[in-house]
Amino acid sequence: MKVTMFSTQDYDKTFFTSHCPDGIALDFHDAKLNEHTAVLAKGAHAVCVFVNDTVDKAVIDLLIDMNIRHIALRCAGYNNVDIDYAKSQGMSLSRVPAYSPEAVAEHAVALMLSLNRKLHKAYNRVRDDNFDLNGLLGFNMYQRTVGVLGTGKIGRAVIDILLGFGCEVLCYDIFEASELKDKAVTYTDLPTLMAQSDIITLHCPLNESTEHMINEQSISSMKDGVMIINTSRGKLIDTKAVISGIKSKKIGYLGLDVYEMEEDLFFKNRSNEIIDDDVFQRLQSFPNVMITGHQGFFTEDALTQIARVTLSNIELAAKDEQDAETFL
Template sequence: MKIIMFSAQPYDKVFFDRYNVDIGIEIEYLETHLGPHIVNVVDNAIGVCVFVNDKLTADVIATLAQKGVKIIALRCAGFNNVDLDAAKRYGIRVCRVPAYSPEAVAEHAVAMLLTLNRKTHKAYNRVREQNFSLTGLLGFNLHQKTVGVIGTGKIGRAFCKIMLGFGCRVIAYDLFEDAQLIELGVNYTTQEELMRQSDIISLHCPLTADNHYLINKDTLALMKDGVTLINTSRGGLVCTADIIEALKQHKVGHLGIDVYEQEEKLFFRNLSEDIIEDDTIQRLMSFPNVLVTAHQAFFTDEALSQIAQITLGSIASLIKGEEPEDSAAVLV
């Protein structure tokens, strides 16, 4: 049984080959992302394995069904890029990795926050040039700051615990409140009140039709002047045009993004010798108080190991006609 993996990077092959030894699934690795332009290359495969920037529209899924594909395996938690209704209509099973080292993403969000606040990236470059001046490197204490967390699933929960350790006041918004976090001292509130009270806001929610452009000119207007915003979830949660205006007006004091709404044209590629035609990302990167990383929050040894193990296990179960052990892994 063959699986075709799209958006495959060298590290994907390392980890999937490592944990596939005992399972024995045939895997064909393709660097290109899956979309209408390439779907016809799928041949003699029971399934496809995809990542965050692959586009599984209804038309793509229809073509996959015609080619005999029975499984779509997402090696990530989010599934906003898959038309689940179409998959169900064509009888294709869809699975994902509902949780993989949530600490990896939470810790990266904290790393972005600390880097922006204490300007360690700038200090590093200065010292290498023998510039030991502290001018322009002033930060602020995280201790006693109000941190707003939108989305308290496994990643959001891990982030909350870290910020509590810094001595922050942590408030949160989620459709489902976490009793354990409440016991630890996290206070749940409305989304609007969180926007108003927070010195720092970190996004840890999935992208849905209801929260697309959650951060926009109206929600930004509710926030404190100089607010710090961190997004390690999905690019579509933030309206980039509105955030640029907020940066220009000094409404947003610091912005850290590991995701970007047009990232499929940029991230996971070496474009150092190319001219980037995306003026929006170039404008974002021109701000001295903006930090962009290329969707690397998940990128730890532990997370990649879990992604490979869970994905391969789910595929093996579905091939046998069985359900994966983790029911949350199955979407359709």
């Protein structure tokens, strides 16, 4: 079974090759999947895609014309795929819903701590033999109120870490997690969470109801100096509204591992290029903003699990079998 993999990096090749079972041949391409690159999958039985590949109706039609019947996502989110149309055309789709929730959770908390204690600034100062502490003042996480938006597996992993710090945890989700009922957390409505949290961290999927949930109106209801962390999907945040919030000092800290226009930036070395995204450049200019390039998932443990589950899903698709947990 031949599988064409799009948007691949060297680490994808390493982990997928080392875990690839007999009977599957992997064809790696660094190009993103879209209408212009879909032809690279000619002769394949399945395609494997990542978060910034485009799998809309036009691309799905091209894949069907090439007799490709399975789309394997090597990620949890699937907002970039027209699921309903693919299914209506008889295609099967799979994903990796829980490759390593702890990896993303730990990265989210790392952003909180780095912004709070200004570790990025302190590191650069000491390298320059500057040991002045002025400007590096932080706050205790202990007894701070953290609002966790989304209590799926990643959100619950974040909560476990925060409870270890002694934080007061508020939660919001349309489905309350039974696993949290015996823990010292409080489910509340969204307006209350926004208004009472010192830190707000996003761990929910991107859909019509969550797109730009952090916007001008919601920001206005937050505490002055609030910290916002997003390691989920970039479009959960209205970036221009956040920039206004930073300028007005309503937002005191912003930590991003995702960005709503990241498909044109992330996963490539662009150090020798002129970045023409003025919004991103404005974000970069603030001293209280920390951005990482969608690396929350990037641990050895997570990449191993991603490769194993994705390849298992492809094997199941070849046998015309489906796993209820990993197939859409």
